[in-house]
Amino acid sequence: MSKSQSVGRIGELSVELELTSRNWLVGNFNSNIKNAAVYDLFAVKKNTKRLLRVKSYSLWDNDFGTIQYTAKKNGEIFLDLDEKNKDDFVVLCGVRDRNVQEYFIIPTQIVSKELKLSNKIYHQGKKRDGTKRKITSHRALFLQESKDHYWCGWRRKWKKYHNNWKLLES
Numbered sequence: 001m002s003k004s005q006s007v008g009r010i011g012e013l014s015v016e017l018e019l020t021s022r023n024w025l026v027g028n029f030n031s032n033i034k035n036a037a038v039y040d041l042f043a044v045k046k047n048t049k050r051l052l053r054v055k056s057y058s059l060w061d062n063d064f065g066t067i068q069y070t071a072k073k074n075g076e077i078f079l080d081l082d083e084k085n086k087d088d089f090v091v092l093c094g095v096r097d098r099n100v101q102e103y104f105i106i107p108t109q110i111v112s113k114e115l116k117l118s119n120k121i122y123h124q125g126k127k128r129d130g131t132k133r134k135i136t137s138h139r140a141l142f143l144q145e146s147k148d149h150y151w152c153g154w155r156r157k158w159k160k161y162h163n164n165w166k167l168l169e170s
Contacts, residue, residue, distance in 0.1 A: 011056030011093030059096040
């Protein structure tokens, strides 16, 4: 298993454990389907159900971390994203030394919107040498602050989602 696969699996297992400790019934799509394409986990509590897309990222010195996705050919980041589905969430897991240090529990529509906007703003700018930036399928949001870039500072911008497990219940 590669390091990135290990970080991803640690995130999934940690989310399962966290939800179970909060009295959710949790199932893992990946236990039956090798690397399920759309969702990783589903969770049920009383009459509430949630479909979860778990994304893990490594935390470095000073809590630097980068949330990275690859867009599909049509520009979409998340498969089968339905704007009307209020049960669809991303759980971001910051992993350091094989332990999850932080979670962000965010509606998938919000993550998708911010990744697209950040990418659009990034490509409106130019490289240091003044030439246009190359358009790729890479999408990234940086947790650390930078006064110069929209795509930075997401730990602050998403503070209300930080370790906010109650969001899944409302």
